[in-house]
Amino acid sequence: MEQTAACAGCSLGTPEQKKALDKLIRESRSTPGCLMHILQEAQGIYGYLPLSVQKEIAQGLDIPLSEVYGVVTFYSQFSLNPKGKNRISVCLGTACYVKGSDKVLAEVEKELGIKCGECTEDGLFSIDSCRCVGACGLAPVMMIGEEVYGKLTPDKVKGILDQYKEASK
Amino acid sequence: MANVNLKINNIPVSVPEGSTILEAARAAHIEIPTLCYLKDVNCVGSCRMCLVEATGARGLVAACVYPVSEGMEVQTNTEKCRKSRKMTLELLLSTHKKKCLSCERNHNCELQRLSAEYGADEDYFEGSPRGYAIDDSNPCVVRDNDKCINCMRCVAACKKQHVGAIGPIARGFASHVGSPFNVDLKDSNCVGCGQCVVACPVGALTLKSDVDPVWKALADPTKKVVFFTAPSVRATLGEAFELPVGTNVEGKMVAAIRRLGNCEVFNMDITADLTIMEEASELIHRIQHKGTMPMFTSCCPGWVKFVEQSFPEFIPNLSTCKSPQGMFGGLLKTYYCEKNGIDPKDLFVVSVIPCSAKKHECKRPQLNGDVDVALTTRELGSMIKTAGIKFAELEDEKFDDPFAACSGGGTIFGATGGVMEAALRVAAKMLDGKFEVIDFPEVRGTAPIKEATYNVAGLTIRVAVASGLENAAAILKDIKAGKRQYDFVEIMACPGGCVNGGGQPTLPDSIRNSVDVRDLRAQALYKSDKENKIRLSSDSPVVEMLYKEYFEKPNSHKAHEVLHTSYNANPKV
Numbered sequence: 001m002e003q004t005a006a007c008a009g010c011s012l013g014t015p016e017q018k019k020a021l022d023k024l025i026r027e028s029r030s031t032p033g034c035l036m037h038i039l040q041e042a043q044g045i046y047g048y049l050p051l052s053v054q055k056e057i058a059q060g061l062d063i064p065l066s067e068v069y070g071v072v073t074f075y076s077q078f079s080l081n082p083k084g085k086n087r088i089s090v091c092l093g094t095a096c097y098v099k100g101s102d103k104v105l106a107e108v109e110k111e112l113g114i115k116c117g118e119c120t121e122d123g124l125f126s127i128d129s130c131r132c133v134g135a136c137g138l139a140p141v142m143m144i145g146e147e148v149y150g151k152l153t154p155d156k157v158k159g160i161l162d163q164y165k166e167a168s169k
Numbered sequence: 170m171a172n173v174n175l176k177i178n179n180i181p182v183s184v185p186e187g188s189t190i191l192e193a194a195r196a197a198h199i200e201i202p203t204l205c206y207l208k209d210v211n212c213v214g215s216c217r218m219c220l221v222e223a224t225g226a227r228g229l230v231a232a233c234v235y236p237v238s239e240g241m242e243v244q245t246n247t248e249k250c251r252k253s254r255k256m257t258l259e260l261l262l263s264t265h266k267k268k269c270l271s272c273e274r275n276h277n278c279e280l281q282r283l284s285a286e287y288g289a290d291e292d293y294f295e296g297s298p299r300g301y302a303i304d305d306s307n308p309c310v311v312r313d314n315d316k317c318i319n320c321m322r323c324v325a326a327c328k329k330q331h332v333g334a335i336g337p338i339a340r341g342f343a344s345h346v347g348s349p350f351n352v353d354l355k356d357s358n359c360v361g362c363g364q365c366v367v368a369c370p371v372g373a374l375t376l377k378s379d380v381d382p383v384w385k386a387l388a389d390p391t392k393k394v395v396f397f398t399a400p401s402v403r404a405t406l407g408e409a410f411e412l413p414v415g416t417n418v419e420g421k422m423v424a425a426i427r428r429l430g431n432c433e434v435f436n437m438d439i440t441a442d443l444t445i446m447e448e449a450s451e452l453i454h455r456i457q458h459k460g461t462m463p464m465f466t467s468c469c470p471g472w473v474k475f476v477e478q479s480f481p482e483f484i485p486n487l488s489t490c491k492s493p494q495g496m497f498g499g500l501l502k503t504y505y506c507e508k509n510g511i512d513p514k515d516l517f518v519v520s521v522i523p524c525s526a527k528k529h530e531c532k533r534p535q536l537n538g539d540v541d542v543a544l545t546t547r548e549l550g551s552m553i554k555t556a557g558i559k560f561a562e563l564e565d566e567k568f569d570d571p572f573a574a575c576s577g578g579g580t581i582f583g584a585t586g587g588v589m590e591a592a593l594r595v596a597a598k599m600l601d602g603k604f605e606v607i608d609f610p611e612v613r614g615t616a617p618i619k620e621a622t623y624n625v626a627g628l629t630i631r632v633a634v635a636s637g638l639e640n641a642a643a644i645l646k647d648i649k650a651g652k653r654q655y656d657f658v659e660i661m662a663c664p665g666g667c668v669n670g671g672g673q674p675t676l677p678d679s680i681r682n683s684v685d686v687r688d689l690r691a692q693a694l695y696k697s698d699k700e701n702k703i704r705l706s707s708d709s710p711v712v713e714m715l716y717k718e719y720f721e722k723p724n725s726h727k728a729h730e731v732l733h734t735s736y737n738a739n740p741k742v
Contacts, residue, residue: 073338073340
């Protein structure tokens, strides 16, 4: 889940977001080992961790950007990309995987023209993979928001996504 | 501190409390193999090469991080240890790009050395190829991640330089070293110091080779080729030919370069002397005219780039003097060409330098392309080998006139504190003609930061010397915060100065981890300084001639045209 600098966010969001980030860094920076905490909270503020936010954190803590980026890319909980209005999560847990969820994921990626971990340009969809949503009986499974779709096959994907596209119009 | 008694391979040894097994083993003259460990740079216990058996420990322990304890018995060479190390090597080799014959580190690679020692089979495990693209975007450093063993020595070296241009990215099999957001190295905040290359145990990090254009120029009858060699190269080139660390090979070096082809060989210590004349005059001018203080030296291009990128507010503090390389290029393309009726286009200028940052310095627009190619000590060594020259058997030869004789002050430029000492000698003399002090021991040695205060002709001059950009950053932050006050500060990007530059010969870990290479190399320069009848840059006959014939006096209009430069802020995170 890597991204080039060119498409990473380049602003620090709304004035409220910027203010919240500044406060977060100011209040946490003297605590040893605060980086993880700051990244978690910052992701809460922005929904993801773009280049601009990581730079701000690196400067605030006086550590290299490479260190921040290393931690962000190490933990799957951190995202370098914004999340869509509809967050798709394809289960790649054991049961779903043996039932072909990798092919479902590939179909979702193909249908939306983005890779797992990315967000569509219109902000409508983002794709992630997850491990087990507790619905193994319905494998393979994906979630869109809180909605669970089970017993999927690649040919069912387009119809499901179309419902969301339709609903947003 | 109390000592701890233990036995290593049944040999009793007593070491200070808190020592690691690795350090204790060295005291017992036992070598434990290492890969990710590098003295003063990286000590994380991640590569698992140094695993040993120790009483009181479950399983094998990493000797580089495991502390000794009273009565401990350590075995470093059991079958269990050997098997484990062999498998570690075979796993590393399973994904390693095994293009050893064409690798710059062939015969000088820690992975290769250990694989041979342990009889590791490079094909025992079949790993998936990693398929990273080679990043050769940077003017100095080239990264080939398919050869990387993820030891993180480069990352530690870069972080220690307060640059942090590279770091570990992602996790598991996908983990690799790169710049944030995977930008090319040229777009990162790399300053080109090359300490990552010095740290790399394999061929994943190398410097760009500029050997081919030099061979081409040497074979071109329309080109007049001139070499000039930096002060520290004479103290290190011998290592490329198995001579002991700290052997001064000035005479052999000159002889060897002459045998590469039709060329002249000059001594860059001359422009080190010239730098001192200009810099000392600039310092006195700044003190007397209340200019921007403190003044920083500007002879190290890695440091200059660091200021331009990370501390641009200190640009006015940088001396306007070009580096000795820049000065020599300017001198050759003006004075030398004019005097000898040479068209500057036909003069091919090769500098031999200990440094990787000088490769990008050559490309600075301010230097007008005066230096065509900057060759590192390693590159010169490889050219001498290619040419079949039996280096160790050569008779000593002297540099070519008119750029041969230098002062001892010019020679010690290659070690941290050398520029400061040479400048102090001259500045003191300029301020007080009767000032007789020649040696300034306070600014010598490899301590990270050295400070001293001198009183000359009623002036108090507070000086500081730092090597390693981590220490430079500490000084800058303290100056900013008003915690430290100085008049003159010498900074070298590489820890220990140019003798430990990114272009110096690569010594095996077994040597680097057991002796202070920087100190041994520096001693060769201080010895040369001591033996030189001329100690002050201002006493050098070449310097005298240049001012008489061309520059008139330090900081003259002509001197500013040829010997001084400007800087540009280029902030980068």
